[in-house]
Amino acid sequence: MLDVKSHGGKNYMTQTSLQIKDLCDRAKDFIKERKYSAAMELLNEAVALDKLSAWPVSTLGIVYFHQKQYDKAIECFRKALALDSSFVFPWNGLGKVYAEQQQYDKAIKSYRKAITLAGSFASPWNGLGNVYFHQKQFTKAIDHFQKALALDGSMPAPWNGLGNVYQKQELYDSAIECYNKAVEADATNPIPLRNLGNTYRDLQQFAEAIECYEKAIALSEKDPYRVKLLKRLIDDVRQKVESQKKLDENASVEAKILKATKDIANDVSRKNQQALVFLEEIYRDPNDMQFYLEVLQKWNSFTPIVAPHRNGSLGGGYYMRIENKGIVIDPGFNFIENFKSAAHFFAEIDIVIISHAHNDHTADLESILALLNKYNSEIKDSDDPQKESSIRQVLAKEAGIDASEVQQKDVEKEFLTSSRRKTLDIYMPLSVFVKFSGLIPLKASADYAIHIIEKKQSFDLGIMKLKIIDAKHPDIISDNCSAGFCFEFADMLLVYTGDSGWSKEIETQYINIRKNAKAKKIVLLAHLGGLKEHEEQYLLGSPDDYSHFYPHHLGRLGLCKLISSLNPSICFISEFGEELLGHRDKLSDVYQTHYPDTIFLPADIGLKYDFKKMQLWSITEVFRETREKSYDYVPIHEVSAYENVSECSIHYYSKKVAKEHLIEVVCSNCQTR
Numbered sequence: 001m002l003d004v005k006s007h008g009g010k011n012y013m014t015q016t017s018l019q020i021k022d023l024c025d026r027a028k029d030f031i032k033e034r035k036y037s038a039a040m041e042l043l044n045e046a047v048a049l050d051k052l053s054a055w056p057v058s059t060l061g062i063v064y065f066h067q068k069q070y071d072k073a074i075e076c077f078r079k080a081l082a083l084d085s086s087f088v089f090p091w092n093g094l095g096k097v098y099a100e101q102q103q104y105d106k107a108i109k110s111y112r113k114a115i116t117l118a119g120s121f122a123s124p125w126n127g128l129g130n131v132y133f134h135q136k137q138f139t140k141a142i143d144h145f146q147k148a149l150a151l152d153g154s155m156p157a158p159w160n161g162l163g164n165v166y167q168k169q170e171l172y173d174s175a176i177e178c179y180n181k182a183v184e185a186d187a188t189n190p191i192p193l194r195n196l197g198n199t200y201r202d203l204q205q206f207a208e209a210i211e212c213y214e215k216a217i218a219l220s221e222k223d224p225y226r227v228k229l230l231k232r233l234i235d236d237v238r239q240k241v242e243s244q245k246k247l248d249e250n251a252s253v254e255a256k257i258l259k260a261t262k263d264i265a266n267d268v269s270r271k272n273q274q275a276l277v278f279l280e281e282i283y284r285d286p287n288d289m290q291f292y293l294e295v296l297q298k299w300n301s302f303t304p305i306v307a308p309h310r311n312g313s314l315g316g317g318y319y320m321r322i323e324n325k326g327i328v329i330d331p332g333f334n335f336i337e338n339f340k341s342a343a344h345f346f347a348e349i350d351i352v353i354i355s356h357a358h359n360d361h362t363a364d365l366e367s368i369l370a371l372l373n374k375y376n377s378e379i380k381d382s383d384d385p386q387k388e389s390s391i392r393q394v395l396a397k398e399a400g401i402d403a404s405e406v407q408q409k410d411v412e413k414e415f416l417t418s419s420r421r422k423t424l425d426i427y428m429p430l431s432v433f434v435k436f437s438g439l440i441p442l443k444a445s446a447d448y449a450i451h452i453i454e455k456k457q458s459f460d461l462g463i464m465k466l467k468i469i470d471a472k473h474p475d476i477i478s479d480n481c482s483a484g485f486c487f488e489f490a491d492m493l494l495v496y497t498g499d500s501g502w503s504k505e506i507e508t509q510y511i512n513i514r515k516n517a518k519a520k521k522i523v524l525l526a527h528l529g530g531l532k533e534h535e536e537q538y539l540l541g542s543p544d545d546y547s548h549f550y551p552h553h554l555g556r557l558g559l560c561k562l563i564s565s566l567n568p569s570i571c572f573i574s575e576f577g578e579e580l581l582g583h584r585d586k587l588s589d590v591y592q593t594h595y596p597d598t599i600f601l602p603a604d605i606g607l608k609y610d611f612k613k614m615q616l617w618s619i620t621e622v623f624r625e626t627r628e629k630s631y632d633y634v635p636i637h638e639v640s641a642y643e644n645v646s647e648c649s650i651h652y653y654s655k656k657v658a659k660e661h662l663i664e665v666v667c668s669n670c671q672t673r
């Protein structure tokens with residue numbers, strides 16, 4: 001038994017009777033043997049002997065944890081802490097319960113409290129490693145597993161945890177080494193053996209995989225669910241072996257083709273698994289309040305379809321993180337591609353808002369709906385027998401049966417009330433609804449709610465207010481449904497014009513927005529569209545004659561009028577026609593010269609603005625020798641933009657960086673690609 005005094009808490013070894021100590025020790029032996037009733041009987045006897053002792057109450061929490069009675073486990077751990085708040089084991093126990101329930105923020109706090117009380121106690125370090133693994137923070141996970149091993153090198157769990165990290169990163173040799181060390185540390189634990197088998201299976205080393213699975217089965221006699229799962233894995237591997245044997249024996253053309261393409265098929269399977277990483281459940285800390293706008297769009301209109309620039313013809317959309325909600329705006333061509341490239345996961349999307357029905361604003365809505373369906377399907381069930389977190393597998397484990405024996409209706413029933421089920425709120429004008437009506441099921445069980453938006457409507461999203469404003473832009477369905485958006489916060493207003501031409505009514509609208517905003521800081525995301533030669537005839541008419549304006553976008557003149565009407569603090573110019581390649585930074589500089597009270601920057605993939613800090617993610621240093629760049633948030637008034645024509649990209653950099661050095665590094669990187 002661990003020395004209580006060295007791990008926080010009162011010295012129960014001297015203050016508690018030898019009888020209670022004996023009862024707790026015997027109870028722990030029963031827990032290891034899964035004789036939970038016998039353990040509880042002994043612990044209740046210990047509690048009756050001394051109701052002020054935290055030790056037996058905390059151990060009761062462990063019994064409930066192993067029986068998956070998490071509410072009762074939490075109750076016991078909290079009761080133990082009420083008796084002695086400096087006792088480390090209940091804090092560690094709470095960490096385990098919360099981690100099992102995927103309440104990772106609470107788990108982290110509990111484990112850290114345990115570490116504060118007893119930094120030499122290895123278990124909470126290992127627990128934090130597991131939490132960070134599930135959060136896909138692999139570097140942190142490795143650090144914490146290694147810390148646990150530094151404190152207790154005989155502990156098997158951190159070796160298994162390290163194996164999981166390396167296996168996930170496809171570092172199979174390191175994974176095998178770690179799993180073997182976990183087996184050496186505890187030869188009675190089937191879990192690292194199963195994981196070792198999974199690794200060999202991924203490496204197509206089937207004989208070794210079966211050997212590991214069989215050893216794990218021999219150690220899992222008291223866990224019928226795990227035995228059935230392991231047998232299912234063995235059946236899967238043996239089927240692969242038998243298929244290979246038949247291929248080797250068969251001389252048909254079909255067999256020859258299957259053998260000749262086997263390596264290709266294995267590579268495809270691996271890539272499919274990698275693609276599914278985008279759809280994995282991820283932990284999002286509810287206390288991680290972020291406020292930023294991220295531009296994931298390059299060009300407007302249809303040009304990304306015909307792709308005149310092989311690597312640079314991308315459309316896209318916008319993404320906002322407001323507190324712990326992820327908001328997608330106008331997901332056009334390439335949005336998902338750009339979203340993935342920015343290291344996001346599908347789980348980070350909660351709300352989708354669309355301004356009108358043109359393809360460059362809606363193309364990836366269908367992709368989002370398809371990915372939502374696949375995401376939830378993976379939660380309900382999975383083709384991968386190694387995935388034990390699906391609802392089907394969880395129900396099977398609870399019932400002690402094989403996953404194939406779980407009824408589909410039971411899976412669906414559990415899924416509908418599961419907190420893991422992902423749902424989306426989608427805001428769209430009627431024209432977009434008409435366009436996608438064939439894809440949108442009108443049933444209560446749908447995984448998304450459709451909200452039809454109209455001009456002058458307001459929606460309270462909790463995290464902010466969404467106000468629908470007018471836009472002068474006919475789409476393929478309607479000539480009066482297009483919209484812009486005002487996102488209203490306590491001290492700031494983000495105005496998104498959408499695609500809109502200019503008129504007297506539009507001008508009046510923006511004057512009123514400025515008036516109603518009062519002291520709020522206004523950030524403007526303006527859609528330029530392009531430049532029209534007839535704009536230059538504007539001075540031939542009266543000031544109220546808008547006939548020479550770009551008809552369906554702001555253009556140069558509309559943007560002038562918009563800045564004068566709205567007087568924003570910041571203007572991100574976006575929705576560029578691809579013909580403006582090489583001119584976007586220069587165009588912004590021209591507006592900056594003539595409207596010095598507003599900060600202008602061209603918007604491109606990579607622009608990330610933090611609303612709270614009023615800072616932009618930018619290059620802060622370039623290293624000419626190694627051709628590397630370092631990044632950090634920089635106050636937006638200290639940021640400049642440089643457009644690199646050869647890669648169709650815009651680079652945002654601190655004005656402290658010499659532009660000629662930046663260009664040297666950026667251009668040399670392009671040449672080496």
